[in-house]
Amino acid sequence: MVQSSSLLTAAAVAIISSTSHHRVECFAPPSISIQSAASTTKNSSLYAKKKAKSSGGGGFGGGFGSPTPTKKKSSRGKSGRSDLISALNDDDSKKKESKSFSRTYVKSEQEDMLNDLAAKSSTTIIGKAVAKSPHYNTPEMDPFWQLLPSLISTKFPTASDKDLERVAGMVEFSIGAGKVEDNVVENPWRPHTELHAYMPGLGEAEPFLDPDQLDLCKQLSENYDVISSEYEALLEERFDRKGNDRFQSVTSMNYEAGWKTMVLFYNGHRIKDFPYHLCPVTTKIMESVPIAGRIAGFNRQQPQSGIPLHSDGNNMWLTCQMGIKVPPTITNEAGEDVPSAHIRVGPETRHWEEGHCLLYDTTYEHETFNSHPTEERVVLHVDFFNTLKMTPLEIKVLQYIYDMREQFMKAEGVAKVGAQVL
CATH class of the missing domain: 2.60.120.330 (B-lactam Antibiotic, Isopenicillin N Synthase; Chain)
Structure with a gap:
């Protein structure tokens, strides 16, 4: 399982590197308007929201983004497998882990493992949440969310669907398939239309x-x-x-x-x-x-x-x-x-x-x-x-998701934004 987790982590970053035509944005539902990488650089914040009537985040921003693909057709096919395997093979070749294995054999082994992990994780509560995206399993699907069920399944193998129920709700919101609860919508002091990262089930809030x-x-x-x-x-x-x-x-x-x-x-x-x-x-x-x-x-x-x-x-x-x-x-x-x-x-x-x-x-x-x-x-x-309000496991999973998302963004060249801010 450790080997699978390491491979998936490398795969997650590799697939973004091989599909750099995506425009980098924050972790937000598709309906939210977010800045491009160039605009983010200008505003000096890795997770800056597009400045609107209420310029957000106490100046801190920080949410879950869903990169918006350009009109250019993706070379990833339905799930990004071809570029992913190619990137992994190049990585394995550089490391020269075993000279006795041919590239063809390694490719087949990696692809079988990735397909097996994807099939198993698709039945988890996170997998089902991702599948609710209107772009699921299409070239328009953000590969980060496509790989997330496998990443979480390998990183947190003992976490049950019950444990991850609210995390799945956060994922649904981030891909545009979730809704904000009534107690938030009906609160005149909480501008629900400005939410870009939302976990349901946290109960009542107070200022x-x-x-x-x-x-x-x-x-x-x-x-x-x-x-x-x-x-x-x-x-x-x-x-x-x-x-x-x-x-x-x-x-x-x-x-x-x-x-x-x-x-x-x-x-x-x-x-x-x-x-x-x-x-x-x-x-x-x-x-x-x-x-x-x-x-x-x-x-x-x-x-x-x-x-x-x-x-x-x-x-x-x-x-x-x-x-x-x-x-x-x-x-x-x-x-x-x-x-x-x-x-x-x-x-x-x-x-x-x-x-x-x-x-x-x-x-x-x-x-x-x-x-x-x-x-x-x-x-x-x-x-x-x-x-x-959140369980220790939920927090660990969210920290992992944020960390992986940052790696994705860096793979698309946003690392310079962080250097600029700091």
Whole structure:
């Protein structure tokens, strides 16, 4: 089974490399309009959504995309087998694993195994979900989703259909065959038309959640002094070896919003050459949760600026922010001292406090503003999979899907986008 998993992983990337005429987009249902790779590069985000009325994701984007094929006919045939096997054979030839096997024999062996895995996985709940795509088993089908049932079956061989029921619902939504539940559609504060990654069955939601429910929030608050000191140390080393400022406007929305981020984690994993030795406690605490496929790090909000109203399109993630540097109160028109920095999520408005966490659901529309005339606002920002609602297995499967999708996108040349952002 390990051999099968390794082969399928290589196959997944190989097939994308051999079908590069696809236009790279986010993991979103076909009905959602998403940027091309060129537009994504321009907006400096691997998973950036196409800027609309509510430019999404708190500037972070991050969803499941379905590449849209061009008019050019695919050379993959119905399932991409010919190019897939060819790519695998080339890979095997380079590795020279066994000189005694002819290419014809290896090709036959690989194709038989892939066909066998595909046949078995097609009967799983993930296989049945993928089969609901109107493009299933046609040249127009995104090969990522076509291979996903086999990938999950080999990576998680003991997972039952019951275990993966909600994951299958997420897959159906991503390929345009699923629907958003009524409790989301009927909530005026959650713009359901902006969802680009959605898992059904997570139950009722609320704008702000009690941070005491999570050990993450407790650890951050208990270590505020250390984390604050580590932030100051990072400020001293804010420029990388090439002289680039580690604080960047990571999306198009942030350029005009006065919000810059020192990114510690990108798409759920560490950043090459980042000085983690300067922030060991911060890093350890952040890695205690399943960091989501967006951006986690220190956010700075300049005086007299804010993030405009928007919503993030992923209901599988929660956001935690701890106040690192909160500007002092200001005097309003009535002569009252009031907090200078706020965030509104849905109908509720909260204020940051140093050493305290805010926990909220960004599928609700939200906005921020720092009204102080001279002082900036700094928070530690962490996007993570919803451990309050999702099972550990569901989270592991979703992390795997996101990781594989990123590999697919890199195979189509989107890796340079990540380098640009970071």
